[in-house]
Amino acid sequence: MADPSSYRPKPGQIPDSPGVYKFRDEHGRVIYVGKAKSLRQRLANYFQDLAGLHPRTRTMVTTAASVEWTVVSTEVEALQLEYSWIKEFDPRFNVKYRDDKSYPYLAVTLNEEFPRVQVMRGAKKKGVRYFGPYGHAWAIRETVDLMLRVFPVRTCSAGVFKRSAQIGRPCLLGYIGKCSAPCVGRISPEEHRELAEDFCDFMTGRTGAYLRRLERAMQDAAEEMEYERAARLRDDIGALKRAMEKSAVVLADATDADLIAVAEDELEAAVQIFHVRGGRVRGQRGWVTDKVEAVTTAGLVEHALQQLYGEERGDAVPKEVLVPALPELVEPVQQWLSERRGSQVSLRIPQRGDKKDLMATVGRNAQQALALHKTKRASDLTTRSRALEEIAEALGLDAVPLRIECFDISHLQGDDVVASMVVFEDGLARKSEYRRFQIKGFEGQDDVRSMHEVIGRRFKRYLQEKQKSGEWTEEPAAPAGGDGEAGAAERAEAASPEPDPMAGHPTDEEGRPKRFAYPPQLVVVDGGAPQVAAARRALDELGIDDVAVCGLAKRLEEVWLPEEDDPVVLPRSSEGLYLLQRVRDEAHRFAIRYQRTKRGKRLKSSPLDAVAGLGESRRQALLKHFGSLKKLRAATVDELCEVPGVGRKTAESVLASLAGATPAGPAVNTATGEIIEDDGAAPAALSSERGRDR
Structure with a gap:
């Protein structure tokens, strides 16, 4: 008898979306197939206390040795796919769903x-x-x-x-x-x-044709003022559209096709294949691969076709193969598939209809497979240890970097310049240690100068914290403020059973590590040689020589070291490169989040709001034309009149309003009353960002 906790998925691995799941026994045989509106909620019911389960359910979960799932778009799709799998695998614990007969x-x-x-x-x-x-x-x-x-x-x-x-x-x-x-x-x-x-x-x-015919008849009836008939036709159209809700998993009766979808990032790719025979999904397979070479989506598709059909029998190649991108040499690949089948094979990208909808479903499964693989990879202790060792070897460090801090700069055309600091300890994100910075000393798109400033400020605080603890006797500490405390939700998110590397360093009255008291073994900056040189210069100015610095450039994923003319190129399959990439992407996401927050506050409370008769469109036009409020204040009446829609009277009102507006005061921590001057603590909620601001 197996213990269900031995194969229970970890929290966060199961998606909160409709899908179909399979329980397998120790020999890999499918013993149960079920569907769910929410896979996360449904599967959680199977892993509760065994005493609370129905006897049949208890027998099933103790017989099973693993569970897997497939994500779909709607419950209708889940219903159809559940049937396909029940007919295919004939699971022993699905007898009660057969209604003692075949499916209707x-x-x-x-x-x-x-x-x-x-x-x-x-x-x-x-x-x-x-x-x-x-x-x-x-x-x-x-x-x-x-x-x-x-x-x-x-x-x-x-x-x-x-x-x-x-x-x-x-x-x-x-x-x-x-x-x-x-x-x-x-x-x-x-x-x-x-x-x-x-x-x-x-x-x-x-x-389509039938609905269009009904719609034309409805319009004709309305034009002839036969409103009752038009209303009846309108209701008929509505009834047909409701009846048209059908599963994208089900295609036309005679459809034989394989659908291939790819989800990828810079280092890895996940491939999912749905085999459709007779209009039904009869099988599914997939794999995750490291991108050991620079390969496009089209190249991944070509490799998938070779692996899928290279050793298969000819009758395993269907009439249609639907892919997200065509190989660079389409004709040879299509001819090869046709030769293996013995008749013509269509290799194409679905553009519309049910096949496109089903391709989207396959794509979601590929994304889920890649996300699940990344979760397992990031949480594996052996993999994390190997990643840290590879980083230490590539950068020539004396020991593995147990604490890594990464910095990124974000702004919008030189305005609202901010920086982020994220922390990874033992290869895992420690979100309670995240910090954010406002760059106030200057304006403009100068990432190098901004990086120098933020690195200097972070390590000045480190030296101040050490001085407070009695280890240093140099310049007095700056007034506290601006860091704040991370929220309870984030502390829980950052909790880890690993030993705390902060042990032995300065702590506050409650035993918590002070804000910047613990130095990293490695500083990673988002950028190339100029940003790395700026970071190294900031550390040298403070007399800190025991912290390594490197940069990760986005374009080619190159690792740059100070005073080196050539970058360090890690293999694409390197666990070390994968960890550095995750650290860099997290810093980028966190910086953009803070920058967007500041931008939103600035736009919501602008001195231009007080100008009578100046609407939102002209306010945005002024800001877009001059780029910032500072430049707008320095403009003349004639220069303001050059903006479309702004007359002389309005321009004079704008300048008068800006001249009378006082600069915004410092931000205040409403919880403590402290003035926020430099750095801010990470917010409690860290949501994923979309888009790119830079």
Whole structure:
């Protein structure tokens, strides 16, 4: 009997999105397949106290040895994919979901004189059109109920149909307009069959032309002032659109295709493949690979095709192969696939429709696979140790850098210049140690000067903290303020069972490490040789020679060292480069977050707000034209009039308002009352950033 905690996924690994999951036993056999609106919440239910589980569930989780999942877009997709996997793997613990029968289909009996729409199970019959399968019969009935408003096909049994024909009165559906009542001759057999065939065409996906025809009829009725008929057609269109909600996992009946998606970053790539046969997802596979060479998405696709079909039998190559990017040499690859299959193979990028939707689903699974791989890689102690050793060897350090600090500068065209400091200890982010800086000494796009300033300020504080502890007797410490305390949520996020490297260094009255009391073994700056030289110069000016400095340039991921003409190039598969990249990206994200916050506050409280008659558009035009309030204050009335929409009277009001506006005072910590002059503590919430500001 296995212990479920031995294979329980770690917190944060399971996505909070719809999907389908599989439990496997120790031999790799699938023993249970389920679906969920939220994979995270559903899987958490299986890993609670065994005494609280249903006996069957308890037996299943103790028999299983692993769990895996696939992310989908909607619950409908999850329903369809769950069926595909249950039919494929026949899991022993899924018996109760079979309803003691096979899965239900929506069937149209075209082999009868008056075709009937009904729910069917069991073996398929000749002359009957089948749609589905569906997970539940009620799902079919809901779809049919919506469709009968537009396609009033017969749904009654043979007995009811015969009885209505004998008495000359239709059933209830005939009276309420959801049946064309062929039993009493309201419609001929030919017309009723045509109606049933339209129903089948709509269910197979040929919906656009029919909906456009209904919309034109609705517009014509409205123009002719037949508003009741137009309203009825409007309701019919709405009913059809609701019925059109179908799974992107299900394609046309005869579709045989493989869909390949790629998720990648600078160092790694994840490939996911969905095998579609007969319009159904029949299989899924994928892998994560290191990018040991500089390769594009097209190159990754070509490698995936080679690995996927290189040793497969010819009948394993489908008619269509859908990819996110075409190989550079499309024709040779397509010819190679066609030769392996023995007939023509289409290699293309899906542009619209269900295939594009399904490709998006495959892409989400690739992103999830890459994120899961990164989570496992970052949390592995052996991998982190190897990364630190590789960094020490590449940079020529005497010991591994247990504490790494990374600095980045962010601004918007020279305004609101800020800097960030992030800390990684033992290869893991220590977010309670993050700091942020305002660069106030100058304006402009001078990242080198900004980097020199922020490095100098950070290590001046380090020397001051050591002086306070009695270890130094040099210049007096600057007044405290500006660092603040990290929030409780961030302390919890940064908690780690590893030994605390701050031990033995100055602490406050409550035993916590002082703000800048602990020096790093390595300082990483976001940039190349100029930024590295500025950082080294700042440390030399303070007499600090036991802290190593390097820079990581974004373009080619090169590592720069002080006073070196050539960069250190780490292999693409290097764990050390992967760690440096994560540190650099985190500093970049944190700097942009702070810069956007400052920019938002500045735009919300501008002296231009007080100018009467000056709207938002002209305020933005003025700021865009001059670049900053400082330059706007220095402008003349004539220069302001050059801005479109600004007249002389408005220009005079703007200058008068700016002349009377007092500069903004220092920020105040509302919790402590201290004036924030230099540095700010990291906020409690650290959310991911989108976009690039620089």
